[in-house]
Amino acid sequence: MQEAISITQISKSYERKIALSSLSFTVNKGELVALIGPSGAGKTTLLNLLAAILPPSQGHILIDRQPLSELMDHKKRAKKIGIIRQQFDLVGELPVIHNVLAGRLSEWGIFKSILSMLVPQDKEYAVQALIRVGLTDKLYEKTSSLSGGEQQRVALARLLVQSPEIVLADEPVASLDPARAEDVLELLVKIALEENQTLIASLHSVEYARKYFDRLIALKDGEIFFDLPASSVTDDHINSLYRLKELS
Numbered sequence: 001m002q003e004a005i006s007i008t009q010i011s012k013s014y015e016r017k018i019a020l021s022s023l024s025f026t027v028n029k030g031e032l033v034a035l036i037g038p039s040g041a042g043k044t045t046l047l048n049l050l051a052a053i054l055p056p057s058q059g060h061i062l063i064d065r066q067p068l069s070e071l072m073d074h075k076k077r078a079k080k081i082g083i084i085r086q087q088f089d090l091v092g093e094l095p096v097i098h099n100v101l102a103g104r105l106s107e108w109g110i111f112k113s114i115l116s117m118l119v120p121q122d123k124e125y126a127v128q129a130l131i132r133v134g135l136t137d138k139l140y141e142k143t144s145s146l147s148g149g150e151q152q153r154v155a156l157a158r159l160l161v162q163s164p165e166i167v168l169a170d171e172p173v174a175s176l177d178p179a180r181a182e183d184v185l186e187l188l189v190k191i192a193l194e195e196n197q198t199l200i201a202s203l204h205s206v207e208y209a210r211k212y213f214d215r216l217i218a219l220k221d222g223e224i225f226f227d228l229p230a231s232s233v234t235d236d237h238i239n240s241l242y243r244l245k246e247l248s
């Protein structure tokens with residue numbers, strides 16, 4: 001098994017708050033990992049460290065055995081790591097095509113990026129991606145006029161166009177109703193499998209985590225509470241993970 005991500009003794013503090021405390025684990029290429037745990041456990045912080053949005057206070061992160069801190073070239077990093085979030089990170093005022101093509105920005109120079117705002121460049125990438133997420137007829141629609149589920153599909157299409165090796169998803173379906181949430185999550189996992197991507201997603205739904213992912217890493221109070229294959233996770237594990245302090 002080839003290693004995609006390796007973290008060693010990672011800690012992160014915000015002023016005096018310790019958000020993550022001495023975490024170590026590795027993730028192999030192509031693994032589907034769900035991060036679960038109560039609110040405030042440190043899931044977003046961990047994903048932000050892996051995306052190099054935040055620096056760790058201590059410890060090392062390796063991506064493909066290279067220090068993440070050395071992966072600073074924007075284009076190279078975009079090919080390695082993509083991120084999708086609950087709030088979609090789309091520009092609502094722009095037509096769908098521009099938001100999808102934003103996944104190509106790291107490939108383009110400044111001139112092509114500006115030109116694309118007038119005449120969309122590499123349009124075929126966007127068309128193909130939108131076909132794969134089931135939004136063929138929405139190319140020129142204003143993004144904010146789409147439903148939440150459709151907007152998250154636009155974000156998935158943008159990720160398809162970016163085509164990173166590792167996808168970090170921070171609560172990707174938290175703002176959707178249950179039926180749409182499951183649809184979008186199923187699509188995210190399907191794309192990861194088809195593209196041979198490594199996927200790490202934080203999820204509030206333990207049910208979806210067990211159903212769609214290979215491995216569950218549970219965080220509690222900034223530490224790993226368990227790290228198990230999805231098939232080995234029992235109701236007792238879940239109950240003690242979410243049990244309130246005063247009851248435990």
Ligand SMILES: Nc1ncnc2c1ncn2[C@@H]1O[C@H](COP(=O)(O)OP(=O)(O)OP(=O)(O)O)[C@@H](O)[C@H]1O
Nearest residue numbers: 014017018019037038039040041042043044045046
């Ligand atoms: N910018 C910040 N400044 C100070 N404390 C922070 C900051 N961001 C997060 N924290 C704290 O760090 C801890 C971990 O937060 P984090 O957002 O990573 O948890 P989470 O597991 O993603 O929670 P949720 O499921 O509610 O999104 C929490 O106690 C939080 O209050």
